[in-house]
Amino acid sequence: QNEAVLLVKCPDKPGIVAVLSEFLHTFDANIIESSQYSTNPENGTFFIRLAYYCDQLADKAEQMEKNFAGIARAFDMHYEFHYRAQTKRAAIFVSKEPHCLLELLWEYQNGDLNMDIGVVISNYEDSRDMVEALGIPFYYIPANKDIREQVEAQQIALMEEFEIDVLILARYMQILTPNFVKHFENRIINIHHSFLPAFIGADPYARAFARGVKLIGATSHYVTNDLDEGPIIEQDVERVDHRSDVKELRKIGSKIERRVLAKAVKWHVENRILVEGNKTIVFH
Amino acid sequence: QNEAVLLVKCPDKPGIVAVLSEFLHTFDANIIESSQYSTNPENGTFFIRLAYYCDQLADKAEQMEKNFAGIARAFDMHYEFHYRAQTKRAAIFVSKEPHCLLELLWEYQNGDLNMDIGVVISNYEDSRDMVEALGIPFYYIPANKDIREQVEAQQIALMEEFEIDVLILARYMQILTPNFVKHFENRIINIHHSFLPAFIGADPYARAFARGVKLIGATSHYVTNDLDEGPIIEQDVERVDHRSDVKELRKIGSKIERRVLAKAVKWHVENRILVEGNKTIVFH
Amino acid sequence: QNEAVLLVKCPDKPGIVAVLSEFLHTFDANIIESSQYSTNPENGTFFIRLAYYCDQLADKAEQMEKNFAGIARAFDMHYEFHYRAQTKRAAIFVSKEPHCLLELLWEYQNGDLNMDIGVVISNYEDSRDMVEALGIPFYYIPANKDIREQVEAQQIALMEEFEIDVLILARYMQILTPNFVKHFENRIINIHHSFLPAFIGADPYARAFARGVKLIGATSHYVTNDLDEGPIIEQDVERVDHRSDVKELRKIGSKIERRVLAKAVKWHVENRILVEGNKTIVFH
Amino acid sequence: QNEAVLLVKCPDKPGIVAVLSEFLHTFDANIIESSQYSTNPENGTFFIRLAYYCDQLADKAEQMEKNFAGIARAFDMHYEFHYRAQTKRAAIFVSKEPHCLLELLWEYQNGDLNMDIGVVISNYEDSRDMVEALGIPFYYIPANKDIREQVEAQQIALMEEFEIDVLILARYMQILTPNFVKHFENRIINIHHSFLPAFIGADPYARAFARGVKLIGATSHYVTNDLDEGPIIEQDVERVDHRSDVKELRKIGSKIERRVLAKAVKWHVENRILVEGNKTIVFH
Known part of the structure; x- marks a missing residue:
């Protein structure tokens, strides 16, 4: 300490x-x-x-x-x-797919992540049980683009209530407004399910399938106002071949997403990352 | 046999x-x-x-x-x-950078590529010695976009003279016309120095540097009339970090290019590749 | 079906x-x-x-x-x-460290493993909750070398009761007798926490640290009567360096173990493995 | 400078x-x-x-x-x-297989290795042409265990004549005596064609085949008097499967050997390596 x-x-x-x-x-x-x-x-x-x-x-x-x-x-x-005595407090945002959240909870339980998880927020109820089982508060906040501002106001209030230092988008499938992003500059970590800058935007696995790539990847980055354009923290890939359909790509990809996001979060909470313009310096 | x-x-x-x-x-x-x-x-x-x-x-x-x-x-x-008794005959096209050509010559000498190299064509004189040292004909054909048609006419004549089955673009930095491509459908193999579809087009290493990616790659594909959009045969990547400048990325990338192109050529001459639409089925 | x-x-x-x-x-x-x-x-x-x-x-x-x-x-x-209509039934044996068990439970829940888990047996109580939460029977059977025969008799009885087809040693740290192994020839899958044949036997991470290796690995294999000598199904490695102490090697290694064992089990239950002498043919 | x-x-x-x-x-x-x-x-x-x-x-x-x-x-x-102004001078020792020597010559020509190659010594004549083509002195010194001392005396004389700082065993298949090793403590870099400590000693590819491993590797290390036990500088692996016979393993392995040795040499001549007991600290 x-x-x-x-x-x-x-x-x-x-x-x-x-x-x-x-x-x-x-x-x-x-x-x-x-x-x-x-x-x-x-x-x-x-x-x-x-x-x-x-x-x-x-x-x-x-x-x-x-x-x-x-x-x-x-x-x-x-x-x-x-x-080190002031452990960082994280909020995790998640939508329907739980694999990245699960990996973070797992690493957290193992003591591999030097952080507290203050709160988990989701626009689905699915993950409530596994989160509350660990004694972590879970908030269900339905979200869609028509109510974005009021949703974000609720979320920001929770960030303040739980004194959150870092915000992890663990497959949270909602766009954040510039106002929200500004509140947490270089403190929102996202996982994008492609090897950026390939397949920016929606449905990268379907597009990877359509293009016939031989490797698929995932990218963890800080969130800025340019979609999928923020400073890259970590990327990784796995080999695939013609036999992998979109469902299989998603399955393989979910394992890449898990480990890439977990690494990025670990480095962030260990204060290993400096941001310079649109890049990161990561001191391993 | x-x-x-x-x-x-x-x-x-x-x-x-x-x-x-x-x-x-x-x-x-x-x-x-x-x-x-x-x-x-x-x-x-x-x-x-x-x-x-x-x-x-x-x-x-x-x-x-x-x-x-x-x-x-x-x-x-x-x-x-x-x-197998009818060994495939390859033509290799190369511009200034010799590393992919060298890798192919090396594999060829080792007996790792089941093909003959009928001719090497370049718009630079640099590689002449290393090619002729192996008894392979070398043709210097200067090229630029103003004389593209007459250059390609010369090249096609050489392909016919040397009874070429497969054409390998080993970092040949000239665009091919649709007419030329049509002559050799699914028989022109290119190496692109990025992890496609990221960084299509010119100067991918400089753009990879500017984007701050954590992995760089190379892609071997059949050439179609859509630039860098042909069926992908093989891709690979290497890890880089903030310390790698463009020159270093090029150095690391050249090793990826060498092995990716060599694999694609090997699979092609072993008749392991079937093309379906814009994808390849590669039977390893 | x-x-x-x-x-x-x-x-x-x-x-x-x-x-x-x-x-x-x-x-x-x-x-x-x-x-x-x-x-x-x-x-x-x-x-x-x-x-x-x-x-x-x-x-x-x-x-x-x-x-x-x-x-x-x-x-x-x-x-x-x-x-396919006759889903294979697995028993999982585990000692104190739960990471391999957890990975299998996770894959099982996701529907990624085409098998039922009939029973989990452990010489520790630690994993009971997470197993029973999924409705899977959990048996605590203390074990040590003095009571090996009676322990195995109990285990074999459970294997029969639950009609087990495949037995997975997910970091089960007890030696099995030849009699037990014979009961389940080519149907016991173990995970060894080293890149075999390096570091056969106890404490491979400590020995990897002492030797100063630059990669550590894990190996999944069928169990035979020769310790760590059975037919290898899958292996993988991760890069480490001088900064990794034994604790860190264990942490990195546990991730390799998880994925290597999960792959081996998946291939086994998909009937992709044929054993020939001391080797496997794995049809991916 | x-x-x-x-x-x-x-x-x-x-x-x-x-x-x-x-x-x-x-x-x-x-x-x-x-x-x-x-x-x-x-x-x-x-x-x-x-x-x-x-x-x-x-x-x-x-x-x-x-x-x-x-x-x-x-x-x-x-x-x-x-x-930096005092460029290190290397001697390369090689036997019959030229792939590691070739890789070093290639990197040297490209300017990727910050060293001069003072002399190449071999117990075979095979590599003379490619070495002398680059203006590097080549010495053919037949060697076997009966004449070891007189061979090493010749070699040491050449090391002195060419003012050699580092000695690279690029698949040199002769044992060195303790006397010779003492002359060049922590300055002799060897490439062993296995993932040490697996397959210490002769014929590692044949033994890897016999064991049915799913990855093969290579290890570069400083030479000590304990065979294949010196401080490891770098290791790497490639995936293989049941279809790879010994010849194929050798082919795949030769590519690993090339890159592993080249990296170790690069780090040595950039003074990135400190030896501590039987381990290396490599500052990348």
């Missing part, structure tokens, strides 16, 4: 690592993981993730953040401190 | 396999490999590939084909006999 | 396919899937799997089997008829 | 990164890549790879190394400076 992560993004120049590591050392913090990336050593953008351990971190955190503000100004840094 | 392959496509109904296997048995042919597929047992289309061994096949082939014509009529079959 | 599978193994010689397909045609059965393999066209062993559809199969099956007996004698065939 | 890599291994404690990055910053060196790993933040071993850019590095290097000696003493560091 004395662990934290510091994420930094700033213009690249010599000496950043020295300043950051000196800063941590001053507080007797030991760097346990460090990853960095620069788009270009000359005038590029520099990204770093520092995971550190620090005795009595709770007592020191405030002073550390205060001291760090000066460094950040000097180097024009965008930065975030994330404390 | 007493081996052959019979490819059949016809409306599905009971008894087809019985008739085909009885036919082969009549000639004392032993089925050594058999694969079949039906789009639907009820009113679907049936596809079969039968590889067989037959003593003194050369003497029997004519009579077999004659007898088979009657069966084919009765079942409304499209069919092809391919004899 | 009018579908069946015929599995045949016999000395290879010309005409087998003709006889088999003629046999099926006589009964108006339509072959919907056919796969074959020969160890050697000259004096080798021939294997074939024929999946067929036949109107009023229930009425015809007895006569078909009777007629087939003659063919089998003539060709010295080992053969099996499997009818 | 102003780039360098600093590799450090030492007991873990707080402040190491601060000291190292401050050291580099003092010389106006900009860290362009940094990776670290600790076996355990408490009393573990700490590993770091720092790639840096430094104007006029050639002029500063001597002073940097001098200053660093003090830091190293204080932290009990094992360390290495590697300068």
Whole structure:
């Protein structure tokens, strides 16, 4: 519980690592993981993730953040401190198909996801039992495009009530409005059932079948206002052949979706992801 | 040399396999490999590939084909006999980048491709040495869109002179005219440097970089008149991450292209591929 | 429900396919899937799997089997008829770790496994709830090497009571006696948590860590009396690196185990596997 | 050419990164890549790879190394400076099968390997032409176990003459003596044609066939005096099935060997590998 992560993004120049590591050392913090990336050593953008351990971190955190503000100004840094003691709280949105929700519940039960699940919201009743069996609140909010605004108002109220940090669309088949997306910038994770940018939009498995592809895939990405165009976090594929009909593609695809979404969520809650424009830097 | 392959496509109904296997048995042919597929047992289309061994096949082939014509009529079959003794002759078209050509030459030298390479044609001189070193004729035919017709006339003349059965575009960066494509229907194999249908058209690696994908791919397909839309034979991918710039993507991609094209060519010359509409049935 | 599978193994010689397909045609059965393999066209062993559809199969099956007996004698065939209407009944054995059991229950609920689960037997109580929630009988039978014989007697009695066709060891950490194995020859499917033949025996993840391998794997195989030496049905691997400690290897490995065992079970209940000596022929 | 890599291994404690990055910053060196790993933040071993850019590095290097000696003493560091301007020189040893050698020559020509190939040594004449065509010296040194010592004396003399830094066994089928291995500790890279620790020793493809595995692999490792037991650098696998005979396994395997060895060599010459006991830490 004395662990934290510091994420930094700033213009690249010599000496950043020295300043950051000196800063941590001053507080007797030991760097346990460090990853960095620069788009270009000359005038590029520099990204770093520092995971550190620090005795009595709770007592020191405030002073550390205060001291760090000066460094950040000097180097024009965008930065975030994330404390392991403050477990992230997730909301999961799901429609009819439960496989992605189930995978997340499973990983959550196993202790593989460093997060709490605050609430599950669905426009179908189907998943209620499996969610409530784990003591997680389940809300049924019917949705369609005519009542979108009032639905989203209800959802936002629940996000606030449950103090949600990250919102996971685990095969939630409703479009979100720009207003909703703005509330949760870079904090809504979607799973799209194709290897983006192939088969953007509806019914990707049917279209994959029609095109005769030899691999199908799934893509997890942050949601932006451009449909299926947000920063990609993770993708994976499986081999298929002429014998696979649409139903079989869906079955194979559901296994890809499960593991791709679970990885993206895991990396998000471990603060391994930095967003830069329409891309992600993921520090594994 | 007493081996052959019979490819059949016809409306599905009971008894087809019985008739085909009885036919082969009549000639004392032993089925050594058999694969079949039906789009639907009820009113679907049936596809079969039968590889067989037959003593003194050369003497029997004519009579077999004659007898088979009657069966084919009765079942409304499209069919092809391919004899191992008649090695397929390939032409390879290449532009500046040699990696796919090199892979094919390598596999050819190893005896992994059951084909002869009749001729290599390029709009650059770069590959001449490595091709001629193997005793394969190399023709330099400069090409651009203003002289497309006369270039293709030269190319078609060479195809005829060298009795070419299959034409391999090993990163040949010129568009082919419908007239040219028609000459070689389902016999022109292309490698596209993306995971189709993502990044159709020019510069797929630059666009993959811009999109921030986490896997890049390559696709081998038969060439039709719709750019990058022909029946897909094989696809594969490799994992990349934020650190890979366009140059690195190209490097990683070139390895995928090499193996994807080599597989597609191998399956084609082993007569493992049937084309149905815009798809392939590949019997591995 | 009018579908069946015929599995045949016999000395290879010309005409087998003709006889088999003629046999099926006589009964108006339509072959919907056919796969074959020969160890050697000259004096080798021939294997074939024929999946067929036949109107009023229930009425015809007895006569078909009777007629087939003659063919089998003539060709010295080992053969099996499997009818889709007779769903296979599985028993699942599990110890403490539930992940493989959970995956099978999940696939079973989804309708992805063409089998009934007759009973789950465990030497721990942990899985009782999740099994009984699905209406499947759960038996807790404590086990250790001192009471092995009486434990197995109880287990065999349950196998008989529940008319079990296939026995799945979903991380069941007890050794089976030769007597028990003999009862269920080629019908006990185990999952071993390594890429066999690497790390035979106990604690493969700890040994994989000690050796510093860069990939870990799992292997599903039929159980014989030689520990971890039975015919391999399926294997798969995942990439790991120096950062993965034994706990992390176990976590990654558990995902491989889940999917490898699920595939092996699926192929077994779809009658896609033929055993030859210490190997399997799996017709995908 | 102003780039360098600093590799450090030492007991873990707080402040190491601060000291190292401050050291580099003092010389106006900009860290362009940094990776670290600790076996355990408490009393573990700490590993770091720092790639840096430094104007006029050639002029500063001597002073940097001098200053660093003090830091190293204080932290009990094992360390290495590697300068990009000092390209590593490799010797490649090969026997009859040329595929691994060919892959390395190919990557070398493409500029994908940051090394010079000083000499190729073989106990067969087969590869002479392809090597000499690239202007690389080729030495034919017949070898067998009776003349091992005199063969190795010749080889060591050549290593010295050509100032070799790294020795690549690209399917060199002779055992090396402890004396020879000692000369090149952690600098001899071998490719073994199996997924170690499965199939240690001779004829792994034949044994993989006999065992009926469903995946075959290859392993690249540093050579120690225990046969096939040295620190593993990289491994990979490909799927096979019952239809693959030993010859086919060899063909599939040769493609795995090519890419696994090429990766291991690339990482070695980029100074991405640290050896710890019988394991490698590879910083990708």
